[in-house]
Amino acid sequence: MDINCADALKGTLRESTAVALITYQSLGDILNASFFSKRKGMQEVKLNSHVVSGTIGLKEKISLSEPVFLTFHHDQPGDKRTKHICVYWEGLEEGGWSTEGCSHVYSNGSYTKCKCFHLSSFAVLVALAPKEDPVLTVITQVGLTISLLCLFLAILTFLLCQPIQNTSTSLHLQLSLCLFLAHLLFLTGINRTEPEVLCSIIAGLLHFLYLACFTWMLLEGLHLFLTVRNLRVANYTSTGRFKKRFMYPLGYGIPAVIIAVSAIVGPQNYGTFTHCWLKLDKGFIWSFMGPVAVIILINLVFYFQVLWILRSKLSSLNKEVSTIQDTRVMTFKAISQLFILGCSWGLGFFMVEEVGKTIGSIIAYSFTIINTLQGVLLFVVHCLLNRQVRMEYKKWFSGMRKGVETESTEMSRSTTQNKTEEVGKSSEFLHKGGTASSSADSTKQPQPQL
Structure with a gap:
């Protein structure tokens, strides 16, 4: 036990005080891992150290401003699939072993180092991480890689x-x-x-980015609704005003507020035993699923309103047929996007143990495939199905092809010209050489004698 004695003994009125570390050889057989209730996502949780107590007096739990570090020797060696958890004894009425106020610092095959902000009875639990489905892992990695490529192409398209x-x-x-x-x-x-x-930071960033995706999807639904309503109410809104006043503050402000509130309420709920995501304990996952469900419902209301307005417009004679057709295309893309983002995440509501193993596997595979291919579907809907974008693609490809052909033609012309010049120079050289030899021969001829 590594403890700051000046901090631990602060405020004591006794003349002599001792810091004690007590090790119990067999108490772990009684206070075993069965008294640890927070084991979601964990398998085969066991006690992997002696139970020890750190104290400076008769109190069962003493709070500290400076942390105390405890290093435990493992009863059983660990491997890559094991996760060591630092816990303290909270009491049977409170639930047994708890992780509040204690955190894991370092582990190897033989030792685990813990950091706690109070003195009590401590131990180290070991849990076996659940075995991942290798097929789902491959689908996730391949699907996300393809989606990243398609999203990169879509971003370039929207910019250029x-x-x-x-x-x-x-x-x-x-x-x-x-x-x-x-x-x-x-x-x-x-x-x-x-x-x-680091895991908590990654979980917070993922929370923000995925919420931002749904917020921008909500803004697309709102923009579509205002555009379609403009067909019926003249000058109802303007695109420029919508962009300046609502787009960026709402697109990034709403998820930022949700993240800030969530981080203040439960910062320890970012990062789980196996992944850097939100913990399922105490319903914290609803800080993500709740806003997602609300956004999907609001967008459904927008889209039903849009379909109703378009139906009434199409049933009447209207000269602005092209405008209505463009709006119908926008509606189709928006509804497709709602299916891409909304319905795929909606499957997450059914990924619970109560659905059974077979149905759970089907939902898990569907959830993984659709979510990992979101970028591909967005690229197809907003780029490949857009006539103007396809025309631009053709211009770009034809321009690149013409550039390559022009370059190859210039290279062939320059090569031909160089060869012609070389042939011309060689023939000129031969011609000059022949003339010189002829004159030399003429000088060597015998002169007539007188």
């Missing part, structure tokens, strides 16, 4: 394609950026559970 620059394109761009960053962070950092601070 001039004919489609409008408010809708700006909304698509922000959605694609957030989803690209979220997928990239998920692919590279979801399993980085050590150190715990």
Whole structure:
């Protein structure tokens, strides 16, 4: 036990005080891992050290301003699939072993180091991480890699394609950026559970980015609703005003507020035993699923309103047929996007143990496939199905092909010209050489004698 004695003995009135570390050889057989209730996502939780008590007096629990470090020797050696948990004895009435106020610092095969801000009875639990489905792992890695490539192409398209620059394109761009960053962070950092601070930061960033994706989807639904309503009410809104007043403050402000409140209420709930995501304990996952459900419901109301307005417009004679057709295309894309983002995450509500193993596997595979291919579907809907974008793609490819052909033609011309010049120089050289030899021969001829 490594303790700051000046801090531990602060405020004591006794003349002599001792810091004690007590080790119990067989208490772990009684106070075993069965008294640890927070084991969601953990398998085969066992006690892997002696139970020890640190004290400076008769109190059962003494709070400290400076942490105390305890190093435990393992009863059984650990491996890569094991997770060591630092706990203290809270009491049978409170639930047994608890992790509040104690955190894991370091572990190897033989030792575990813990950090706690109070003195009590401590121990180390070991849990076996659940075995991951290798097929789901491969699907996740391949799907996210393809989605990242498609999202990158979509971002370049939204930035460089001039004919489609409008408010809708700006909304698509922000959605694609957030989803690209979220997928990239998920692919590279979801399993980085050590150190715990880094894992909590990754979980918080993922929470923010995925909420930002849904917020931008909500803004797309609102923009579509205002656009369609403008068909019926003249000058109801303007695209520029919508973009300046609502887009960026709402798109990034709403998720920032949710993250700030969640971090203040439960900062310890960022980062789980196996992944850098939100903990399921005490309903903290609803800080993500709650806003997602609200956004999906609001967007459904918007889309039903849009379909109702379009139906009434199509049933009447209207000269602005092209405007209505463009709005119908926007509606189709928005509803497709709602299915891509909303329905896929909606499957997460059914990923519970009560559905059974077979149905749970089907839901897990569907959830993984659809979510990992979100970038591909967005690229297809907003880029490949857009006539103007396809025309720009053709221009870019034809320009690149013409550039390559022009370069190859110039290279062939320069090569031919060089060869012609070389042939001309060699023939000129031969011609000059022949003339010189002829004159030399003529000088060597015998002169007539007189």
